Amino acid sequence: MLESFAFAYMQRATVAGVLVGALCAIIGVYVVLKGLAFIGAGIAHASFGGVAIGVLLGINPIWSAIVFCILTAWGIGLTSRRSYVKEDTAVGVFFASTMALGILLIGLKQGYQVDLFSYLFGSILAVTTQDVWTTVVITCVVLTTVLVLYKDLLFITFDSEMAEVTGVPAGRLYFLLITMMALTVVMSIKVVGIVLVSALIVTPAAAAYQLTEKFRNLMILAVAFGVGSCVVGLMLSDLLGIASGATIVLLSTVIFFLCAAISPQRRRSRPVTEEK
Amino acid sequence: MINGNDPLIEIENVTILHNGLKVLDSVSLTVSRGEFTAIVGPNGSGKSTLVKAVLGLIKPDCGKIRVFGVPVDQLHGQRSRIGYVPQIFNIDLNFPISVLETVLMGTYGRIGVGKRPKTEDKAAAMAALEKVGIADLKDRPLARLSGGQRQRVFIARALADQPELLVLDEPTTGVDMTTTGNLYSLLRELKNDGVTIVLVSHDVGVVASYIDTIACLNVSLVAHCRPDEEVCSRALTDMYGSHAAYFHHSDTPHIVVEEHPDA
Structure with missing residues (x-):
């Protein structure tokens, strides 16, 4: 029934799905625990501006999106850390303006709208060999970073202030984290699309959070859910002839609600800190 | 003797502004090695801000802070000599x-x-x-x-x-009496081991017998004194607009602040 997996495009799609599912889940753990979901959504929307710049300049939109998203992430980080405005306000400002820039730039390129839809909503079947290799490299970089800095990233996620007091460079690690987030967002665009990326980052980690009180298990479960959603979602969409990005995201949402229902702690998606 | 000859924390004329308002107003304070200092003051008196400045989390708008004789923004590797309970x-x-x-x-x-x-x-x-x-x-x-x-x-x-330096910011908030008691005997033990301790508290129900000095803070430094000094209880009374008194029962004297009936 899944004879389409014999085709090269389907194999590329599967590899991309596995890598992006894992990447999103790993970054998602930090996003859920540190409360960065809105920054993730902001960076995702900024990637539209990045893609538009690439289209206009005639270069691979992935590269322009990487540069643009990292700069936007740093912009949000700097604006909020210097406490000019609150973090969510900073995101709100960058969110719409970078998207507007994208729309403006795309409008300059006359008669261009072919790929637009695929960037917004994903087109996993259109993943090229070059895309797959880019994703492999980025996944390896992020995975190595997370493994090497495991304890330090855990520390700043749990208690950034204490990390700073003891001499751990919390600021630099925070910027590294949002840089990895920007890379993850761009790698996910082809798979689920700009509009749905933030769901693929947050949902698997939020689902895993329902089931465990151990950080390591949280990582492993989140990756399993992320990869599972991507692969099974891809199969389902192929089988039923429905949109792949949306299928993947909805599948991970179903997993989230199942986990929430069987959660031994009956915790919500993000804990509210106990009063006082 | 309040300013010992082996200063561990030196706060010099520190002023910190927040939204144009002075949270701390030219505070100068020295904590000697091995000393147990309590920083007390009402809510919004700048206690936590002062502690955060000492830890290098907030940069003073004015003034200097040295810890272990080093400007606090140059502590680098020496930061691990500080313990902090946020x-x-x-x-x-x-x-x-x-x-x-x-x-x-x-x-x-x-x-x-x-x-x-x-x-x-x-x-x-x-x-x-x-x-x-x-x-x-x-x-x-x-x-x-x-x-x-x-x-x-x-x-x-x-x-x-x-x-070598232990900083505790309101460690007894939301904690029962037994734990509070255990905490204070632990702090006494640490003090005997030579650890310098800075304890921030918003209520003055602090066990006074093993505190060396009290810094009464209310945006500016109101008093820095030994707990049994007259100036100290006067400062506390001024600050809280209430009666501050000592209760010496058993061997653990408490400083208790009582609300004025007409306050």
Whole structure:
């Protein structure tokens, strides 16, 4: 029934799905625990501006999106850390303006709208060999970073202030984290699309959070859910002839609600800190 | 003697502004090595701000702070000589982490970025847990502790790297009397081991017998004195607009602030 997996495009799609599912889940753990979901959504929307710049300049939109998203992430980080405005306000400002820039730039390129839809909503079947290799490299970089800095990233996620007091460079690690987030967002665009990326980052980690009180298990479960959603979602969409990005995201949402229902702690998606 | 000849913390004319308002107004304060200082003052008196400035978390708009004789923004590797117990409600208490993992974080600054904790670091974390009396809870998730147990975890974390300076910001908030009592005897022990202690408290129900000096803060430094000095109780009375008095029962005198009936 899944004879389409014999085709090269389907194999590329599967590899991309596995890598992006894992990447999103790993970054998602930090996003859920540190409360960065809105920054993730902001960076995702900024990637539209990045893609538009690439289209206009005639270069691979992935590269322009990487540069643009990292700069936007740093912009949000700097604006909020210097406490000019609150973090969510900073995101709100960058969110719409970078998207507007994208729309403006795309409008300059006359008669261009072919790929637009695929960037917004994903087109996993259109993943090229070059895309797959880019994703492999980025996944390896992020995975190595997370493994090497495991304890330090855990520390700043749990208690950034204490990390700073003891001499751990919390600021630099925070910027590294949002840089990895920007890379993850761009790698996910082809798979689920700009509009749905933030769901693929947050949902698997939020689902895993329902089931465990151990950080390591949280990582492993989140990756399993992320990869599972991507692969099974891809199969389902192929089988039923429905949109792949949306299928993947909805599948991970179903997993989230199942986990929430069987959660031994009956915790919500993000804990509210106990009063006082 | 308040200004000893071996200063560990030197705060010189520190002014800190927040939205144009003075949170701290030219505060100068010296804490000597081995001294136990309590910083007291009402809510909004700038106690936490002062402590954060000493820890290098907030940069003063004016003035200088030196810790271990080094300007605080140049402490770098020496930061691991400081233990810090932050206010507990700044922390996500449902974070998926065990007691031992939390305490181990106290050693991360010294271990360095990108390096793994070794067996001796874990042993140090265990020793700190034993010191606060909850070694048996080492594998318990942080989310499954009582308020008092959690407080001990954060104290153990501050002690894990055997700090020379221990800074505690409101450590008794939301903690029962027994834990508070245990905390104070632990602090006395640490003081006897030569640890310099700075304790921030918004209520003055502080056990006074082993505190060396009290710094009464209300945006500016109102008084810096020994707890049994006349000037001290006067400062407390001024600050709180109420009667501050000592109760000497058993061997642990308390400073108690009583609300004015007409206040």
